[in-house]
Amino acid sequence: MWLVxxxxxxxxxxxxxHMTRLIRQRDAELAAAREQALRDERIMAMGTLAAGAAHELxxxxxxxxxLAGELANDSDLGEAAREDIALLRQQIxxxxxxxxxxxxxxxxxxxxxxxxxxxxxxxxSLRQHWHAIRPQAGSRLILGSDGDVPTLPADPRLxxxxxxxxxxxxxxxxxxxxxxxxxxxxxxxxDIRDHGPGFPAAVLARAGLASFPAHAQGSGVGLMLTRSAIxxxxxxxxxxxxxDGGALARIELPRQPAALTP
Numbered sequence: 594m595w596l597v598x599x600x601x602x603x604x605x606x607x608x609x610x611h612m613t614r615l616i617r618q619r620d621a622e623l624a625a626a627r628e629q630a631l632r633d634e635r636i637m638a639m640g641t642l643a644a645g646a647a648h649e650l651x652x653x654x655x656x657x658x659x660l661a662g663e664l665a666n667d668s669d670l671g672e673a674a675r676e677d678i679a680l681l682r683q684q685i686x687x688x689x690x691x692x693x694x695x696x697x698x699x700x701x702x703x704x705x706x707x708x709x710x711x712x713x714x715x716x717x718s719l720r721q722h723w724h725a726i727r728p729q730a731g732s733r734l735i736l737g738s739d740g741d742v743p744t745l746p747a748d749p750r751l752x753x754x755x756x757x758x759x760x761x762x763x764x765x766x767x768x769x770x771x772x773x774x775x776x777x778x779x780x781x782x783x784d785i786r787d788h789g790p791g792f793p794a795a796v797l798a799r800a801g802l803a804s805f806p807a808h809a810q811g812s813g814v815g816l817m818l819t820r821s822a823i824x825x826x827x828x829x830x831x832x833x834x835x836x837d838g839g840a841l842a843r844i845e846l847p848r849q850p851a852a853l854t855p
Contacts, residue, residue, distance in 0.1 A: 650692055658685045680728075687726050709744040712774055712781060719752060720772060723759050730763040730770065737775035737782075743848045745781060750822035751846075754830075757815040758785040758842045765789030765840060776848060783844040791834040 661682045665675065717734055724730065736742075745751070762770045766789030773784040796816070820830045828846040835841050 650688075654685060654689050654692070658682065658689070661685060683725070708747045710747055711742045712745045712776070713742045715745060715747055716755075716772060716774055716783070719755060723756060726756075727760070727763055729767075730759075731768070732759070732770040732772055735771060735773045737773050738777075743776050743781055745846065746826070748826060751826060754819040754822040754844070755783070755785070757819045758844075761815065761842070762787035762789070762840070779848050781846045781848045783846075785842040785844075786835075786839060788839040791838065791840045792832050797832055797834065 661678055664670065665678050665682065670678070713734070713736060720732055720734055724732070759770065759772075762785055765787050768788045771784070771786040773782075773786065775782045775784075799816075816832075823830045823844055823846070826846060828844055831843040831845070833841040833843065
């Protein structure tokens with residue numbers, strides 16, 4: 594009788610411990626889901642505001658382009674001023690291109706119908722586009738794997754995520770930035786490495802889970818938008834301070850089928 598009582602007590606205690614563990618796990622999952630829902634809601638709200646801002650910016654940009662064109666035709670301007678105006682007109686054209694592309698990207702086809710170029714060619718094209726926006730910045734593309742280069746979806750969300758990371762790296766240091774592409778049988782990895790002071794402890798702790806206060810070089814939401822975009826593509830964003838200094842932002846994505854060699 595005492596043996597049956599002892600065994601029953603052990604079984605009940607084990608069941609209670611197991612149920613407590615399951616309840617705590619469920620509560621943690623619910624909290625994470627609520628946090629993700631709040632982040633998604635905020636990002637959607639920012640997207641709506643961005644669309645409105647893009648529409649309103651069209652008129653002042655057109656005015657700026659007209660005035661810059663008239664200044665460029667002024668025969669009294671010196672050579673240095675003409676170079677500055679040429680750079681100004683280039684940057685205005687870049688801004689107009691970004692705004693024009695918002696509508697096209699907003700109506701883009703589903704991801705499974707998106708063009709899938711070879712990853713190295715797509716990254717090189719993106720790198721040249723970034724240099725047109727930030728001509729003072731330097732970078733180099735490094736291939737860290739051998740064999741057929743995999744493809745990746747030419748998705749606007751991935752493009753914007755990489756541009757955010759490149760801008761963060763360029764803001765941290767004037768030294769050239771390393772863009773490293775590597776792949777395995779099931780994943781593709783893109784590293785953005787700078788040789789600046791590294792990520793602050795607060796950035797490493799939050800890692801894009803929440804926005805930061807606005808600062809002189811941005812609005813403080815770039816990392817949060819970047820992380821959200823990468824997760825929507827089934828990937829993961831990691832922020833690392835390497836032992837030899839600098840900062841490393843790593844994007845890991847599921848690998849697409851290998852590109853065909855012509």
